[in-house]
Amino acid sequence: MNDIFEGLTQAARLVVTLDADLAEITLRSLQVTVTATLIASAIGLPLGAWIAVNRFRLRRIVIVVLNALMGLPPVVVGLVVYVILSRSGPLGVLGLLFTPTAMIIAQVIIITPIIASISHQAIRELWADYHDLLISLHATRRQRIATLLWDGRRALMTASLAGFGRAIGEVGAIMIVGGNIDHATRVLTTAIALETGKGDFGLALALGFVLIALAIAVNLALHVLSGTERGSRW
Amino acid sequence: MVSPILPLTLENVELRRQGKRVLGPVSYTLDGEGITIVMGPNGAGKTSFLRCMHGLERLSRGRMQWQGDEDRIRARQAFVFQTPILMRRSVLDCIAYPLILDGLSRREARKAAEREAEIVGLKVTLNAPANVLSGGERQKLALARALIRAPEVLFLDEPCANLDLHSTAEIERVLAGARDRGTRIVMSTHNVGQARRLADDILFLSDGRLIETGSRDVFFAGPGTPEARAHINGDLLP
Ligand SMILES: Nc1ncnc2c1ncn2[C@@H]1O[C@H](COP(=O)(O)OP(=O)(O)O)[C@@H](O)[C@H]1O
Ligand SMILES: [Mg+2]
Numbered sequence: 001m002n003d004i005f006e007g008l009t010q011a012a013r014l015v016v017t018l019d020a021d022l023a024e025i026t027l028r029s030l031q032v033t034v035t036a037t038l039i040a041s042a043i044g045l046p047l048g049a050w051i052a053v054n055r056f057r058l059r060r061i062v063i064v065v066l067n068a069l070m071g072l073p074p075v076v077v078g079l080v081v082y083v084i085l086s087r088s089g090p091l092g093v094l095g096l097l098f099t100p101t102a103m104i105i106a107q108v109i110i111i112t113p114i115i116a117s118i119s120h121q122a123i124r125e126l127w128a129d130y131h132d133l134l135i136s137l138h139a140t141r142r143q144r145i146a147t148l149l150w151d152g153r154r155a156l157m158t159a160s161l162a163g164f165g166r167a168i169g170e171v172g173a174i175m176i177v178g179g180n181i182d183h184a185t186r187v188l189t190t191a192i193a194l195e196t197g198k199g200d201f202g203l204a205l206a207l208g209f210v211l212i213a214l215a216i217a218v219n220l221a222l223h224v225l226s227g228t229e230r231g232s233r234w
Numbered sequence: 235m236v237s238p239i240l241p242l243t244l245e246n247v248e249l250r251r252q253g254k255r256v257l258g259p260v261s262y263t264l265d266g267e268g269i270t271i272v273m274g275p276n277g278a279g280k281t282s283f284l285r286c287m288h289g290l291e292r293l294s295r296g297r298m299q300w301q302g303d304e305d306r307i308r309a310r311q312a313f314v315f316q317t318p319i320l321m322r323r324s325v326l327d328c329i330a331y332p333l334i335l336d337g338l339s340r341r342e343a344r345k346a347a348e349r350e351a352e353i354v355g356l357k358v359t360l361n362a363p364a365n366v367l368s369g370g371e372r373q374k375l376a377l378a379r380a381l382i383r384a385p386e387v388l389f390l391d392e393p394c395a396n397l398d399l400h401s402t403a404e405i406e407r408v409l410a411g412a413r414d415r416g417t418r419i420v421m422s423t424h425n426v427g428q429a430r431r432l433a434d435d436i437l438f439l440s441d442g443r444l445i446e447t448g449s450r451d452v453f454f455a456g457p458g459t460p461e462a463r464a465h466i467n468g469d470l471l472p
Contacts, residue, residue, distance in 0.1 A: 126322075132315060138305070147321075
């Protein structure tokens with residue numbers, strides 16, 4: 001109880017004084033996860049829509065694989081990315097290990113299946129509603145997907161947010177591929193793990209509160225943005 | 235003048251679903267002008283017949299042929315479903331949608347949609363989400379959306395099935411107007427009065443088969459088949 005109170009006061013102090021380390025770590029967290037979410041959305045949203053709209057031979061298998069990938073243990077993803085990016089690995093020459101880019105790659109792998117799977121679900125429902133109309137109006141395949149993505153944008157945003165939430169709180173994979181290097185790859189979650197390990201619960205909790213506030217703020221911001229659009233009743 | 239996509243010919247067309255024959259074999263040629271009304275009891279295959287002609291159903295057997303290239307064939311016909319399919323957009327954007335697909339700017343498309351809403355007598359807040367509309371208004375939206383490309387052929391599947399007399403009369407007025415502007419209309423109904431008012435020709439379906447075809451006057455003067463006779467007499471009884 002004392003720890004929590006101390007954590008809160010310390011968090012407040014760090015935020016109010018715009019603590020340089022905290023700002024740096026927070027910004028890096030945001031930068032890594034926002035980038036990962038954008039990339040994963042760029043892959044996952046159209047992929048989910050594509051699977052929802054097209055009947056192809058391996059469709060069922062792709063869906064099963066996607067769902068299986070959703071449950072992928074992040075630590076294992078981290079390990080695999082580590083092996084691939086390590087100096088002797090296939091992409092070792094790129095020198096990406098222990099950089100924010102490596103962390104982004106790991107997060108993209110972790111959340112793309114989540115985003116694809118949720119958007120697939122949403123778009124499939126919309127497609128069932130729209131199917132006859134879009135066929136009747138002779139919409140091209142590209143137009144159909146664009147229409148479904150646009151009209152399903154709220155559900156898709158939820159999918160992206162779910163991915164963001166998963167990524168911003170992830171620690172295992174980015175610890176492995178990022179290395180939690182101070183002023184280089186340290187982010188909120190890895191810093192929390194570190195401070196907890198050192199026994200500095202106050203600072204760890206302070207970072208934790210910032211992390212939670214961040215997640216809530218991003219959700220709220222998007223909620224407000226989408227709520228003020230016209231036709232918000234959809 | 236662009237070359238027409240009519241006539242449409244069906245030769246021994248058959249639709250089977252889950253091992254059951256739902257339509258056919260039907261042979262029929264759609265051509266000429268005016269309004270053709272498709273009648274028949276529930277389950278006779280009216281919906282299947284219309285969907286089939288519009289290209290929404292895969293034929294199990296037989297041949298179907300429109301004129302011209304595939305893109306024109308598809309773009310020059312429209313379909314109004316029994317239950318209007320609403321998009322998650324504003325009323326105006328729903329109506330404008332076909333023109334957006336055709337590559338018009340949103341501004342132009344919405345302007346055309348406003349005119350079309352006026353023509354079908356859709357007097358609602360056009361910027362409201364489409365799902366706030368009543369049944370009759372939804373059907374008018376669907377009609378405006380179907381007419382906005384000025385189709386050569388318009389299919390309607392029982393568009394007035396759930397509407398009150400006033401909405402029905404308004405839709406009939408719009409359809410008569412579209413016919414006068416040269417749109418070939420094929421519409422199913424189980425409302426015998428509506429068939430009498432609107433039809434130039436009647437098709438009568440029973441058990442998936444086209445058992446009568448002919449002009450309205452000939453049909454109503456005395457249907458040749460007992461099924462058709464029973465249908466109109468049954469509907470006319472109080
Ligand atoms: N996809 C389908 N699967 C199985 N049966 C169907 C399917 N579509 C239509 N049917 C059947 O085909 C028959 C004709 O249906 P329909 O064309 O809707 O008739 P109508 O519009 O005249 O009432 C009905 O008996 C219906 O149950
Ligand atoms: Mg029907």
